[in-house]
Amino acid sequence: MDLWQEGDPIADTTAPDGPVETRWDRRRFAARLVNPANRRKLTVIVVGTGLAGGSAAATLGELGYRVKSYCYQDSPRRAHSIAAQGGINAAKNYRNDGDSVHRLFYDTVKGGDFRSRESNVHRLAQVSVEIIDQCVAQGVPFAREYGGLLDTRSFGGAQVQRTFYARGQTGQQLLLGAYQALERQIAAGTVEMNSRHEMLELVVVDGRARGIVVRDLVTGEISTEFADAVVLASGGYGNVFYLSTNAKGCNVTATWRAHRKGAYFANPCYTQIHPTCIPVSGGYQSKLTLMSESLRNDGRVWVPKAKGDDRAPRDIPENERDYYLERMYPAFGNLVPRDIASRAAKNVCDSGHGVGPTGLGVYLDFADAIGRLGRNAVEARYGNLFEMYERITGEDPYRVPMRIYPAVHYTMGGLWVDYDLQSTVPGLFVIGEANFSDHGANRLGASALMQGLADGYFVLPNTIADYLAAGPFAPVDANHPEAVAARADVEDRLARLLAVDGDRTVDSFHRELGQIMWEHCGMERTDAGLRKAIGEIRALREQFWQRVRVPGDGERLNQALEKAGRVADFFELAELMCVDALHREESCGGHFRAEHQTPDGEAQRDDERFAYVAAWEYTGSDRPAVLHRENLTFEYVHPSQRSYK
Amino acid sequence: MNLTLRIWRQSGPGDKGRMVTYPVADISPDMSFLEMLDVLNERLTLAGEEPVAFDHDCREGICGACGMVINGNAHGPQRGTTACQLHMRHFTDGETIDIEPWRARAFPVVKDLVVDRNAFDRIIAAGGYVTAPTGSAPEAHATPVAKANADAAFEAAACIGCGACVAACPNGSGMLFTAAKVTQLGLLPQGQPERYTRVLGMVDAHDEAGFGGCTNAGECTAVCPKGIPLSTIGRLNRDYLRATAKRGDTPGT
Numbered sequence: 001m002d003l004w005q006e007g008d009p010i011a012d013t014t015a016p017d018g019p020v021e022t023r024w025d026r027r028r029f030a031a032r033l034v035n036p037a038n039r040r041k042l043t044v045i046v047v048g049t050g051l052a053g054g055s056a057a058a059t060l061g062e063l064g065y066r067v068k069s070y071c072y073q074d075s076p077r078r079a080h081s082i083a084a085q086g087g088i089n090a091a092k093n094y095r096n097d098g099d100s101v102h103r104l105f106y107d108t109v110k111g112g113d114f115r116s117r118e119s120n121v122h123r124l125a126q127v128s129v130e131i132i133d134q135c136v137a138q139g140v141p142f143a144r145e146y147g148g149l150l151d152t153r154s155f156g157g158a159q160v161q162r163t164f165y166a167r168g169q170t171g172q173q174l175l176l177g178a179y180q181a182l183e184r185q186i187a188a189g190t191v192e193m194n195s196r197h198e199m200l201e202l203v204v205v206d207g208r209a210r211g212i213v214v215r216d217l218v219t220g221e222i223s224t225e226f227a228d229a230v231v232l233a234s235g236g237y238g239n240v241f242y243l244s245t246n247a248k249g250c251n252v253t254a255t256w257r258a259h260r261k262g263a264y265f266a267n268p269c270y271t272q273i274h275p276t277c278i279p280v281s282g283g284y285q286s287k288l289t290l291m292s293e294s295l296r297n298d299g300r301v302w303v304p305k306a307k308g309d310d311r312a313p314r315d316i317p318e319n320e321r322d323y324y325l326e327r328m329y330p331a332f333g334n335l336v337p338r339d340i341a342s343r344a345a346k347n348v349c350d351s352g353h354g355v356g357p358t359g360l361g362v363y364l365d366f367a368d369a370i371g372r373l374g375r376n377a378v379e380a381r382y383g384n385l386f387e388m389y390e391r392i393t394g395e396d397p398y399r400v401p402m403r404i405y406p407a408v409h410y411t412m413g414g415l416w417v418d419y420d421l422q423s424t425v426p427g428l429f430v431i432g433e434a435n436f437s438d439h440g441a442n443r444l445g446a447s448a449l450m451q452g453l454a455d456g457y458f459v460l461p462n463t464i465a466d467y468l469a470a471g472p473f474a475p476v477d478a479n480h481p482e483a484v485a486a487r488a489d490v491e492d493r494l495a496r497l498l499a500v501d502g503d504r505t506v507d508s509f510h511r512e513l514g515q516i517m518w519e520h521c522g523m524e525r526t527d528a529g530l531r532k533a534i535g536e537i538r539a540l541r542e543q544f545w546q547r548v549r550v551p552g553d554g555e556r557l558n559q560a561l562e563k564a565g566r567v568a569d570f571f572e573l574a575e576l577m578c579v580d581a582l583h584r585e586e587s588c589g590g591h592f593r594a595e596h597q598t599p600d601g602e603a604q605r606d607d608e609r610f611a612y613v614a615a616w617e618y619t620g621s622d623r624p625a626v627l628h629r630e631n632l633t634f635e636y637v638h639p640s641q642r643s644y645k
Numbered sequence: 646m647n648l649t650l651r652i653w654r655q656s657g658p659g660d661k662g663r664m665v666t667y668p669v670a671d672i673s674p675d676m677s678f679l680e681m682l683d684v685l686n687e688r689l690t691l692a693g694e695e696p697v698a699f700d701h702d703c704r705e706g707i708c709g710a711c712g713m714v715i716n717g718n719a720h721g722p723q724r725g726t727t728a729c730q731l732h733m734r735h736f737t738d739g740e741t742i743d744i745e746p747w748r749a750r751a752f753p754v755v756k757d758l759v760v761d762r763n764a765f766d767r768i769i770a771a772g773g774y775v776t777a778p779t780g781s782a783p784e785a786h787a788t789p790v791a792k793a794n795a796d797a798a799f800e801a802a803a804c805i806g807c808g809a810c811v812a813a814c815p816n817g818s819g820m821l822f823t824a825a826k827v828t829q830l831g832l833l834p835q836g837q838p839e840r841y842t843r844v845l846g847m848v849d850a851h852d853e854a855g856f857g858g859c860t861n862a863g864e865c866t867a868v869c870p871k872g873i874p875l876s877t878i879g880r881l882n883r884d885y886l887r888a889t890a891k892r893g894d895t896p897g898t
């Protein structure tokens with residue numbers, strides 16, 4: 001059987017054409033509006049309370065819609081966005097260093113290796129400016145200079161300082177801002193908050209997304225909730241690799257269930273492997289910890305020149321060290337984009353220069369910075385990260401260089417959306433990391449927070465009105481055949497997971513799946529490896545349904561049952577990721593096919609054949625996925641071989 | 646290392662609960678405390694027993710989900726460290742470790758080590774924000790903020806809402822949590838218009854949720870993984886006094 005089938009091309013029909021600078025204005029003007037009195041009659045479900053979902057739910061509530069918000073944590077404030085460290089980009093040009101909306105647009109399209117849409121990215125750059133204003137007004141305590149104005153720093157893939165930050169806790173502070181706005185709406189009665197609730201199915205009625213099936217994680221109760229539109233802001237799926245920098249609960253369930261109900265999944269293979277994470281230390285490891293990219297502002301990356309040199313790092317003299325990023329990429333040095341830094345680390349380790357007990361590590365050294373700026377200045381910038389490093393490894397990075405290695409961090413792929421952020425299921429909108437929209441094949445640092453808040457505060461609240469203007473739609477209730485069927489599917493699946501009663505834990509399967517993915521669909525991919533992985537994933541998935549053991553029952557808090565459902569969906573996603581990686585016979589951004597590289601080992605794109613978004617349609621769990629191509633055209637930023645030399 | 650764990654097991658809010666002893670073997674000192682519990686849970690699962698329920702998510706000390714009393718200390722023995730960031734190298738081979746949930750009237754136990762902390766959300770909903778609807782913001786540089794104030798606001802804003810302060814307080818008070826937010830927003834120009842209505846609303850919500858009063862015991866700040874200082878409570882008290890004095894005046898000032 002074929003692994004996939006060709007389908008019809010797909011197009012984004014909502015983005016205006018004409019000058020890119022005015023597209024967003026023109027789209028907003030063309031969009032229909034909903035008058036304030038009617039908004040009260042319209043209900044919107046928002047799944048997720050991260051930067052994207054939290055900001056969207058708060059803003060929709062302020063506008064007067066009735067919002068139902070869901071998250072699986074005990075409080076909306078704990079969404080995974082809370083963990084973002086380094087910063088958020090915005091084209092404010094406060095530094096007078098040549099930044100502009102156009103430059104942020106340009107950097108992002110280039111950083112994404114020419115696999116994103118110009119219209120979307122330009123809008124993102126425009127809106128970035130308003131985000132900072134909004135967050136400051138909410139009381140987000142960004143870092144400031146002595147004069148009282150906002151401080152900024154550099155991030156990878158840019159030569160200007162446009163990254164705003166709140167020490168190493170930028171995500172936390174931005175999320176708390178959105179969370180507080182959300183709580184204000186909860187108190188005002190416009191938002192109904194349902195924490196510890198997990199969405200397990202999408203309800204589609206007459207071709208429109210009209211509701212979700214959720215499980216109350218405390219009581220186990222399953223219910224069907226209805227609305228005029230559904231917004232998914234459920235985050236990324238990096239945990240398919242088991243080990244990643246994501247929070248333990250991050251999952252694909254919400255978007256995968258929607259995919260099975262007709263939403264196309266775009267570019268699933270585009271995964272970001274972050275270059276600076278604490279290396280794996282043992283088989284019990286449950287997650288990997290990111291050391292913010294901001295550290296590359298002042299830290300220098302190196303390995304010993306001699307293979308297998310196991311002297312203590314301080315005993316290795318300068319001339320026996322290879323500062324390989326500075327050597328290979330003099331223009332950007334340690335601040336090359338993530339995909340490039342990660343692959344370079346892999347290559348030096350594969351060639352025997354890696355450090356640490358496993359040989360899978362490189363040094364990130366602050367000795368120069370401490371010498372130049374003094375320990376206090378370094379502590380002010382990175383103190384909390386240094387502490388975190390010491391807590392985990394037991395080593396003091398002020399004295400011994402950090403050891404770092406790449407780890408799975410972010411997923412650029414996600415549900416396909418048009419310019420309005422609407423998926424292929426009418427009435428189903430997807431925002432934040434859950435969609436595929438703005439980062440192409442590689443996301444630049446500090447751009448996910450920007451995108452999440454752009455989508456939630458500014459884009460979706462405008463574009464969703466155009467859809468809702470046709471509502472309220474005919475009422476649906478729990479007895480509607482589609483609702484009954486969706487609920488029955490959920491109950492049946494939970495019952496099946498509990499009934500297997502096998503001899504392996506959920507985690508043991510998840511770990512094994514992760515190894516397959518890391519090996520064959522990680523930093524380097526090959527035709528043969530991907531085919532092998534697909535076979536292994538299928539075999540493991542079959543085993544899972546025969547041998548998994550989920551203790552307890554579904555009538556109360558059961559964390560093993562929650563995990564089992566998520567892992568079951570990861571199996572299906574993993575296969576699609578491999579199929580996508582297999583079909584894309586080129587290297588671009590985070591997708592590196594060993595067969596397609598330049599003589600000096602850089603990613604070799606093939607714009608003739610692959611300048612498109614791959615949007616996959618689900619046709620059944622044992623049927624080949626159908627490929628719909630959305631061609632990408634570049635009018636403003638001309639595709640070139642990315643060069644950071 | 647080999648350890649003996651004594652863990653609070655409680656099947657649900659209605660159950661009385663009890664400590665249950667579990668030996669665990671071959672624990673690496675490089676494991677985190679939660680990874681050690683993962684090892685136990687895998688073993689319990691295969692033995693046909695129910696694993697121990699505990700909240701966790703980021704495992705990086707920032708989401709505030711994890712929280713348990715370890716040998717009588719909220720988040721365990723290491724200062725400034727959440728349970729997820731605590732590593733087993735701080736324990737010794739052969740040790741017996743007691744693990745219990747947060748215990749406080751305002752945080753009822755859901756199951757085992759999992760408690761209900763929604764009361765914190767209700768305190769925020771009662772005023773822990775700046776009213777700044779999307780789109781209404783002035784240009785960010787319109788109002789400079791003295792660096793010292795911005796830094797102090799950040800210190801207070803670092804609270805992760807884990808609830809250790811409540812668990813450690815002899816009165817089960819949530820005043821450190823409340824004061825951290827009052828302090829952050831009260832130090833910033835953006836927070837001034839609602840400064841006094843905020844403190845009244847939040848303190849009322851705090852009391853209604855069943856938290857105890859603050860008697861300056863200081864246990865909260867000692868266990869706070871983010872080191873939120875006790876001085877925030879002093880600040881809250883001053884604002885609260887001024888606010889109650891003003892209560893008779895024009896509303897909302």
Ligand SMILES: Cc1cc2nc3c(=O)[nH]c(=O)nc-3n(C[C@H](O)[C@H](O)[C@H](O)COP(=O)(O)OP(=O)(O)OC[C@H]3O[C@@H](n4cnc5c(N)ncnc54)[C@H](O)[C@@H]3O)c2cc1C
Nearest residue numbers: 048049050051052072081086087199235432433446448449
């Ligand atoms: C360690 C780390 C550091 C980072 N640092 C940066 C940085 O410095 N700058 C930057 O720009 N980006 C950074 N990122 C990336 C960025 O944080 C994320 O991409 C972004 O926060 C995602 O936001 P989101 O709102 O889309 O999703 P999330 O914040 O992941 O929120 C997902 C929400 O969906 C809910 N949810 C998920 N599934 C379900 C379900 N089935 N049912 C109900 N609810 C569900 C969750 O409860 C949660 O509320 C970092 C990421 C990591 C892992």
Ligand code: FES
Nearest residue numbers: 702704709711729
């Ligand atoms: S799990 Fe997030 S703080 Fe411990």
